[in-house]
Amino acid sequence: MIRKYIKEKLSWLLLLGGLQIIFLFVAYVDSSIPFLSVLYIVGLNIMVCTAFVFLRYHKETRFYQRMCAWDEVYDLSTFKEANSPFERMVQEAVNAQTERYRRESSANFQLLEQEKDDLLSWIHEVKTPLTAMQLMIERLTDETLKPKLMYEWLRVHHLLDQQLHQKRIPFMRNDLYIEMIRLEPVLNKEIQALKSWCIPKRIGFDVDLAVEEVLTDGKWLGFILRQLLTNAVKYSENSDILIHSRETAGHTVLIIEDHGRGIDPKDLPRIYDKGFTSTTGRQEGAATGMGLYLTKQVAEPLLIGIHADSMVGEGTAFTLTFPRKNDFLRITGM
Numbered sequence: 001m002i003r004k005y006i007k008e009k010l011s012w013l014l015l016l017g018g019l020q021i022i023f024l025f026v027a028y029v030d031s032s033i034p035f036l037s038v039l040y041i042v043g044l045n046i047m048v049c050t051a052f053v054f055l056r057y058h059k060e061t062r063f064y065q066r067m068c069a070w071d072e073v074y075d076l077s078t079f080k081e082a083n084s085p086f087e088r089m090v091q092e093a094v095n096a097q098t099e100r101y102r103r104e105s106s107a108n109f110q111l112l113e114q115e116k117d118d119l120l121s122w123i124h125e126v127k128t129p130l131t132a133m134q135l136m137i138e139r140l141t142d143e144t145l146k147p148k149l150m151y152e153w154l155r156v157h158h159l160l161d162q163q164l165h166q167k168r169i170p171f172m173r174n175d176l177y178i179e180m181i182r183l184e185p186v187l188n189k190e191i192q193a194l195k196s197w198c199i200p201k202r203i204g205f206d207v208d209l210a211v212e213e214v215l216t217d218g219k220w221l222g223f224i225l226r227q228l229l230t231n232a233v234k235y236s237e238n239s240d241i242l243i244h245s246r247e248t249a250g251h252t253v254l255i256i257e258d259h260g261r262g263i264d265p266k267d268l269p270r271i272y273d274k275g276f277t278s279t280t281g282r283q284e285g286a287a288t289g290m291g292l293y294l295t296k297q298v299a300e301p302l303l304i305g306i307h308a309d310s311m312v313g314e315g316t317a318f319t320l321t322f323p324r325k326n327d328f329l330r331i332t333g334m
Contacts, residue, residue: 001065005057016049063087067094116167123164130157150196158230162290165223169297172220176301181218183209183254187243190225197233208244211252214322220298224306227291228256228318235316236260250324257317263310271308272296 006013020042027038063083067090133153140146168175184207191198191205198204214221232241239259246253263271270276275289299306305321 001061001068002057005061009053013049013053016045020045059083063090120164120167123160126160130160147196147200151200154194154196158226159288161223161226162288162294165298166290166294169294172298173301176217176220178215178217180213181216181221182213183245184212186218186222186225190222190229193226194229194233201233201236202238203233203236204240206240206242208242211245211247214252214254215325216302216304216322220302224295224298224304224320225256227295231291232256232258232260232316239315248321252322254320254322255317256320257315259315262312262314262316263308264312265310268308268310 023038023042024035027033027035130153134150137146137149137153140149187207229241236258237260241259242255242257244255246255267276271292272295273289274293276293277289296306299320303323305319307319307321308316309319310316
């Protein structure tokens with residue numbers, strides 16, 4: 001701050017220094033003026049000016065030091081009164097701008113909330129005709145057309161489900177209900193929902209749960225498993241998906257392993273990035289790049305570790321590491 005202050009007052013300091021040089025020059029060229037006396041006066045001037053600058057430094061920079069320490073939030077209660085006219089001008093401008101930003105932020109927040117509520121309402125409304133379509137598809141007798149329609153129906157259903165949960169994720173900490181959840185019913189529900197994809201592709205499931213219960217939120221765990229199982233089915237063919245659990249160092253570990261096309265090693269660090277759709281199979285155009293991104297977003301508040309291992313052409317294994325019971329003391333709502 002001292003350097004900034006000197007830079008701010010540099011023109012005044014140069015003026016004072018220039019005046020002292022002029023006094024010395026006049027005394028030097030005019031023999032009638034005692035040079036030593038003028039030199040003594042100039043020395044006193046320099047000492048007085050130096051003391052004055054340091055004294056004024058603390059008073060004149062106090063206001064701006066508070067501004068630098070200001071956390072740039074809309075609360076101005078710690079923004080103390082200014083002392084000089086220029087400081088008051090700055091304070092009034094900051095107050096006016098902050099009030100304007102506060103009003104705009106409040107208005108934008110209300111618009112976003114309204115948009116979110118409208119979208120959630122629309123998604124719930126769309127689910128009704130989707131359910132009716134599912135019933136009609138199940139009654140079809142054309143065994144060639146029926147699986148194709150069911151495949152496309154399930155795609156639409158999953159996209160709506162992703163959109164619904166994406167809007168809820170920012171507020172999911174207010175919606176957590178942590179309890180002991182049995183893995184088998186949750187897995188069976190998600191596997192059953194994917195049967196219309198699995199049967200044509202000849203995909204089966206091999207489930208071996210050494211640990212049958214985990215401490216988590218059942219609804220959000222279902223969403224995580226839905227995304228991982230959907231990816232496993234989507235990128236597999238004529239193979240089984242292995243699902244098994246175990247206990248490691250007090251943590252329950254759940255592994256979902258497929259034998260599909262795998263993930264390129266250069267893509268692994270980016271699979272959780274929003275919108276990333278991998279560098280292989282880009283011509284397919286079916287991937288949205290949101291599934292694993294949302295999975296990661298949901299896993300973090302639940303303190304679930306997620307790790308992927310994959311080899312191209314051999315398959316992919318996702319490992320979910322659930323927290324110990326004491327870890328949930330950090331979760332609001334437990």
